[in-house]
Amino acid sequence: MSRALPKYNKRRVVVIGAAAALALTGAVVVNSALAGESSKGGATNAQTLAAGPGTITCPDVASQLPAVPATAKAEVDRNLALLQTQINEANTRLQNTVGQGGPNFVQNAILGPLEGKRESTIDRIAISIGRKGTKPQGLNALAACTLNAGGAANNGGAAAPANGNAGNKGNAGNNGNAGNKGNAGNNGNAGNAGNANGVGTIACPDVASQLPAVPATAKAEVDRNLALLQTQINEANTRLQNTVGQGGPNFVQNAILGPLQGKRESTIDRIAISIGRKGTKPQGLNALAACTLNK
Structure with missing residues:
Protein backbone atom coordinates (compact mmCIF):
# COMPACT_ATOMS: atom_id res chain seq x y z
CA MET A 1 0.00 0.00 0.00
CA SER A 2 2.73 2.39 0.89
CA ARG A 3 4.37 1.85 -2.54
CA ALA A 4 1.19 1.83 -4.62
CA LEU A 5 -0.03 5.10 -3.25
CA PRO A 6 2.73 7.24 -4.71
CA LYS A 7 2.14 5.68 -8.18
CA TYR A 8 -1.54 6.43 -7.96
CA ASN A 9 -0.76 9.96 -6.92
CA LYS A 10 1.61 10.30 -9.84
CA ARG A 11 -1.01 9.09 -12.29
CA ARG A 12 -3.52 11.48 -10.80
CA VAL A 13 -1.11 14.39 -11.17
CA VAL A 14 -0.50 13.46 -14.82
CA VAL A 15 -4.23 13.27 -15.58
CA ILE A 16 -4.95 16.55 -13.85
CA GLY A 17 -2.02 18.21 -15.59
CA ALA A 18 -3.21 16.97 -18.99
CA ALA A 19 -6.74 18.24 -18.31
CA ALA A 20 -5.39 21.60 -17.29
CA ALA A 21 -3.29 21.77 -20.44
CA LEU A 22 -6.31 20.96 -22.60
CA ALA A 23 -8.38 23.60 -20.83
CA LEU A 24 -5.64 26.16 -21.31
CA THR A 25 -5.33 25.26 -24.99
CA GLY A 26 -9.10 25.58 -25.40
CA ALA A 27 -9.06 28.96 -23.74
CA VAL A 28 -6.30 30.11 -26.06
CA VAL A 29 -8.20 28.86 -29.11
CA VAL A 30 -11.42 30.50 -27.99
CA ASN A 31 -9.68 33.74 -27.15
CA SER A 32 -7.91 33.71 -30.49
CA ALA A 33 -11.19 33.20 -32.28
CA LEU A 34 -12.78 35.99 -30.31
CA ALA A 35 -9.84 38.21 -31.00
CA GLY A 36 -10.15 37.40 -34.68
CA GLU A 37 -13.85 38.21 -34.68
CA SER A 38 -13.22 41.35 -32.71
CA SER A 39 -10.51 42.32 -35.13
CA LYS A 40 -12.84 41.66 -38.04
CA GLY A 41 -15.56 43.66 -36.40
CA GLY A 42 -13.11 46.43 -35.71
CA ALA A 43 -12.12 46.56 -39.36
CA THR A 44 -15.74 46.66 -40.39
CA ASN A 45 -16.46 49.46 -37.96
CA ALA A 46 -13.44 51.32 -39.15
CA GLN A 47 -14.66 51.02 -42.71
CA THR A 48 -18.14 52.15 -41.73
CA LEU A 49 -16.80 55.15 -39.89
CA ALA A 50 -14.44 55.97 -42.71
CA ALA A 51 -17.31 55.85 -45.16
CA GLY A 52 -18.60 59.39 -45.11
CA PRO A 53 -21.77 60.90 -46.55
CA GLY A 54 -20.17 61.13 -49.99
CA THR A 55 -19.12 64.21 -51.93
CA ILE A 56 -20.90 66.71 -54.12
CA THR A 57 -19.77 67.00 -57.71
CA CYS A 58 -20.91 69.43 -60.38
CA PRO A 59 -20.38 69.76 -64.14
CA ASP A 60 -17.31 71.68 -65.23
CA VAL A 61 -18.20 75.15 -66.45
CA ALA A 62 -14.80 76.44 -67.54
CA SER A 63 -14.38 73.76 -70.20
CA GLN A 64 -17.75 74.62 -71.74
CA LEU A 65 -17.08 78.30 -72.29
CA PRO A 66 -16.34 79.84 -75.68
CA ALA A 67 -13.40 82.16 -76.17
CA VAL A 68 -13.49 84.74 -73.38
CA PRO A 69 -12.86 88.37 -74.45
CA ALA A 70 -9.85 89.88 -72.72
CA THR A 71 -12.03 92.58 -71.16
CA ALA A 72 -14.23 89.93 -69.53
CA LYS A 73 -11.50 87.56 -68.37
CA ALA A 74 -11.06 88.94 -64.85
CA GLU A 75 -14.79 88.85 -64.13
CA VAL A 76 -15.19 85.38 -65.62
CA ASP A 77 -12.24 84.03 -63.63
CA ARG A 78 -13.65 85.55 -60.45
CA ASN A 79 -17.00 83.85 -60.99
CA LEU A 80 -15.39 80.54 -61.91
CA ALA A 81 -13.49 80.68 -58.63
CA LEU A 82 -16.74 81.48 -56.86
CA LEU A 83 -18.33 78.35 -58.33
CA GLN A 84 -15.60 76.23 -56.76
CA THR A 85 -16.02 78.01 -53.44
CA GLN A 86 -19.70 77.14 -53.49
CA ILE A 87 -18.94 73.45 -54.02
CA ASN A 88 -16.42 73.46 -51.18
CA GLU A 89 -18.95 75.09 -48.86
CA ALA A 90 -21.63 72.58 -49.85
CA ASN A 91 -19.29 69.65 -49.17
CA THR A 92 -18.42 71.11 -45.77
CA ARG A 93 -22.10 71.42 -44.98
CA LEU A 94 -22.67 67.85 -46.14
CA GLN A 95 -20.10 66.66 -43.61
CA ASN A 96 -21.45 68.83 -40.79
CA THR A 97 -25.08 67.79 -41.14
CA VAL A 98 -24.79 64.01 -41.28
CA GLY A 99 -27.92 62.47 -39.80
CA GLN A 100 -30.00 65.64 -39.92
CA GLY A 101 -33.34 66.08 -41.61
CA GLY A 102 -35.55 63.63 -43.46
CA PRO A 103 -34.99 61.54 -46.57
CA ASN A 104 -34.83 64.60 -48.83
CA PHE A 105 -32.61 66.72 -46.62
CA VAL A 106 -29.54 66.71 -48.86
CA GLN A 107 -31.54 67.57 -51.96
CA ASN A 108 -33.60 70.27 -50.27
CA ALA A 109 -31.06 71.86 -47.96
CA ILE A 110 -27.78 71.44 -49.84
CA LEU A 111 -28.10 70.49 -53.51
CA GLY A 112 -31.09 72.76 -54.19
CA PRO A 113 -29.56 75.94 -52.76
CA LEU A 114 -26.23 75.09 -54.42
CA GLU A 115 -27.92 74.83 -57.80
CA GLY A 116 -29.47 78.24 -57.28
CA LYS A 117 -26.17 79.84 -56.41
CA ARG A 118 -24.47 78.23 -59.37
CA GLU A 119 -27.21 79.28 -61.76
CA SER A 120 -26.85 82.91 -60.75
CA THR A 121 -23.06 82.76 -61.04
CA ILE A 122 -23.20 81.04 -64.42
CA ASP A 123 -25.62 83.75 -65.59
CA ARG A 124 -23.07 86.40 -64.66
CA ILE A 125 -20.37 84.54 -66.57
CA ALA A 126 -22.53 84.37 -69.70
CA ILE A 127 -23.47 88.03 -69.42
CA SER A 128 -19.82 89.05 -69.00
CA ILE A 129 -18.80 87.18 -72.14
CA GLY A 130 -21.81 88.51 -74.04
CA ARG A 131 -20.90 92.15 -73.46
CA LYS A 132 -17.96 91.96 -75.87
CA GLY A 133 -18.60 88.69 -77.67
CA THR A 134 -21.27 86.10 -78.33
CA LYS A 135 -23.20 85.28 -75.19
CA PRO A 136 -23.02 81.50 -74.60
CA GLN A 137 -26.36 79.72 -74.41
CA GLY A 138 -27.48 76.73 -72.38
CA LEU A 139 -24.89 77.04 -69.64
CA ASN A 140 -27.54 76.78 -66.94
CA ALA A 141 -27.78 73.08 -67.75
CA LEU A 142 -24.50 72.85 -65.84
CA ALA A 143 -25.96 74.29 -62.64
CA ALA A 144 -27.36 71.11 -61.08
CA CYS A 145 -24.97 69.06 -58.94
CA THR A 146 -25.24 65.53 -57.57
CA LEU A 147 -24.18 63.56 -54.55
CA ASN A 148 -21.66 60.83 -55.21
CA ALA A 149 -22.67 58.45 -52.46
CA GLY A 150 -19.24 57.14 -51.68
CA GLY A 151 -20.10 56.66 -48.07
CA ALA A 152 -22.70 55.78 -45.60
CA ALA A 153 -26.26 56.82 -45.65
CA ASN A 154 -26.88 60.27 -46.90
CA ASN A 155 -27.63 62.87 -44.35
CA GLY A 156 -30.89 61.64 -43.05
CA GLY A 157 -31.24 59.45 -46.03
CA ALA A 158 -31.47 61.49 -49.16
CA ALA A 159 -29.43 59.77 -51.71
CA ALA A 160 -29.04 62.02 -54.62
CA PRO A 161 -28.30 60.12 -57.78
CA ALA A 162 -24.66 60.03 -58.58
CA ASN A 163 -24.12 61.71 -61.78
CA GLY A 164 -20.57 61.30 -62.66
CA ASN A 165 -19.92 64.97 -63.01
CA ALA A 166 -16.42 64.61 -61.93
CA GLY A 167 -15.25 67.74 -63.52
CA ASN A 168 -16.07 70.04 -60.75
CA LYS A 169 -13.91 69.57 -57.88
CA GLY A 170 -10.82 69.80 -59.82
CA ASN A 171 -11.72 72.90 -61.64
CA ALA A 172 -9.56 75.47 -60.18
CA GLY A 173 -11.55 78.22 -61.55
CA ASN A 174 -14.86 76.61 -61.76
CA ASN A 175 -17.61 76.34 -59.41
CA GLY A 176 -17.43 78.95 -56.87
CA ASN A 177 -20.14 81.18 -56.10
CA ALA A 178 -20.66 82.24 -52.65
CA GLY A 179 -24.25 82.50 -52.40
CA ASN A 180 -26.27 83.22 -55.33
CA LYS A 181 -29.24 81.19 -55.62
CA GLY A 182 -30.93 81.89 -52.50
CA ASN A 183 -31.97 85.31 -53.06
CA ALA A 184 -35.44 86.25 -52.37
CA GLY A 185 -37.47 89.27 -52.82
CA ASN A 186 -39.77 89.78 -55.65
CA ASN A 187 -42.96 91.07 -56.89
CA GLY A 188 -44.53 91.99 -53.67
CA ASN A 189 -45.85 88.76 -52.54
CA ALA A 190 -47.65 89.73 -49.54
CA GLY A 191 -50.76 88.73 -51.27
CA ASN A 192 -50.39 85.00 -51.30
CA ALA A 193 -53.54 83.96 -49.60
CA GLY A 194 -53.38 82.38 -46.20
CA ASN A 195 -52.89 78.65 -46.32
CA ALA A 196 -55.70 76.53 -45.10
CA ASN A 197 -53.45 74.27 -43.11
CA GLY A 198 -51.99 77.16 -41.14
CA VAL A 199 -48.37 76.85 -42.27
CA GLY A 200 -48.37 80.48 -43.35
CA THR A 201 -47.34 82.05 -46.65
CA ILE A 202 -44.12 83.30 -48.14
CA ALA A 203 -43.92 87.04 -48.72
CA CYS A 204 -41.22 88.91 -50.63
CA PRO A 205 -40.48 92.60 -51.24
CA ASP A 206 -42.03 94.15 -54.34
CA VAL A 207 -39.48 94.63 -57.10
CA ALA A 208 -41.57 96.37 -59.76
CA SER A 209 -42.24 99.40 -57.56
CA GLN A 210 -38.53 99.86 -56.92
CA LEU A 211 -37.45 100.06 -60.56
CA PRO A 212 -36.47 103.27 -62.34
CA ALA A 213 -37.96 104.15 -65.71
CA VAL A 214 -37.67 101.09 -67.94
CA PRO A 215 -36.45 101.76 -71.51
CA ALA A 216 -38.96 100.67 -74.15
CA THR A 217 -36.45 98.23 -75.61
CA ALA A 218 -36.07 96.49 -72.24
CA LYS A 219 -39.73 96.42 -71.24
CA ALA A 220 -40.59 92.98 -72.61
CA GLU A 221 -37.61 91.34 -70.90
CA VAL A 222 -38.21 93.16 -67.63
CA ASP A 223 -41.90 92.21 -67.63
CA ARG A 224 -41.00 88.59 -68.33
CA ASN A 225 -38.62 88.48 -65.37
CA LEU A 226 -41.09 90.25 -63.06
CA ALA A 227 -43.63 87.57 -63.93
CA LEU A 228 -41.00 84.93 -63.24
CA LEU A 229 -40.45 86.39 -59.77
CA GLN A 230 -44.11 85.89 -58.98
CA THR A 231 -44.03 82.37 -60.39
CA GLN A 232 -41.13 81.57 -58.09
CA ILE A 233 -43.10 82.77 -55.08
CA ASN A 234 -46.12 80.71 -56.08
CA GLU A 235 -43.95 77.60 -56.47
CA ALA A 236 -42.35 78.20 -53.06
CA THR A 267 -33.84 87.06 -61.83
CA ILE A 268 -33.35 90.49 -60.28
CA ASP A 269 -29.84 90.60 -61.73
CA ARG A 270 -31.29 90.01 -65.18
CA ILE A 271 -33.80 92.81 -64.69
CA ALA A 272 -31.07 95.26 -63.67
CA ILE A 273 -28.86 94.24 -66.59
CA SER A 274 -31.74 94.64 -69.05
CA ILE A 275 -32.44 98.18 -67.86
CA GLY A 276 -28.74 99.03 -67.83
CA ARG A 277 -28.27 98.20 -71.51
CA LYS A 278 -30.20 101.27 -72.61
CA GLY A 279 -30.38 103.30 -69.45
CA THR A 280 -28.92 103.58 -65.97
CA LYS A 281 -28.51 100.21 -64.32
CA PRO A 282 -30.35 100.23 -60.97
CA GLN A 283 -28.21 99.44 -57.94
CA GLY A 284 -29.03 97.64 -54.72
CA LEU A 285 -32.00 95.65 -56.02
CA ASN A 286 -30.63 92.43 -54.58
CA ALA A 287 -31.62 93.74 -51.17
CA LEU A 288 -35.13 92.79 -52.29
CA ALA A 289 -34.23 89.15 -52.83
CA ALA A 290 -34.78 87.73 -49.35
CA CYS A 291 -38.29 86.55 -48.50
CA THR A 292 -39.90 85.71 -45.18
CA LEU A 293 -42.52 83.33 -43.87
CA ASN A 294 -45.68 85.06 -42.67
CA LYS A 295 -47.47 82.80 -40.20
Missing part, protein backbone atom coordinates in the same frame (compact mmCIF):
# COMPACT_ATOMS: atom_id res chain seq x y z
CA ASN A 237 -45.78 78.52 -51.43
CA THR A 238 -46.91 75.29 -53.08
CA ARG A 239 -43.81 73.57 -51.78
CA LEU A 240 -44.46 75.00 -48.33
CA GLN A 241 -47.89 73.36 -48.37
CA ASN A 242 -46.61 70.03 -49.68
CA THR A 243 -43.81 69.62 -47.15
CA VAL A 244 -45.65 70.33 -43.91
CA GLY A 245 -44.04 68.35 -41.11
CA GLN A 246 -40.86 67.49 -43.00
CA GLY A 247 -37.32 68.23 -41.86
CA GLY A 248 -36.02 69.88 -38.73
CA PRO A 249 -36.48 73.36 -37.28
CA ASN A 250 -34.56 75.00 -40.14
CA PHE A 251 -36.26 73.11 -42.96
CA VAL A 252 -38.25 76.05 -44.36
CA GLN A 253 -35.23 78.34 -44.33
CA ASN A 254 -32.85 75.78 -45.81
CA ALA A 255 -35.12 74.04 -48.27
CA ILE A 256 -37.55 76.76 -49.37
CA LEU A 257 -36.57 80.33 -48.46
CA GLY A 258 -32.87 79.84 -49.23
CA PRO A 259 -33.35 78.41 -52.72
CA LEU A 260 -36.07 80.98 -53.44
CA GLN A 261 -33.71 83.79 -52.52
CA GLY A 262 -31.12 82.45 -54.93
CA LYS A 263 -33.60 82.23 -57.79
CA ARG A 264 -34.85 85.71 -57.11
CA GLU A 265 -31.37 87.17 -56.98
CA SER A 266 -30.58 85.72 -60.37
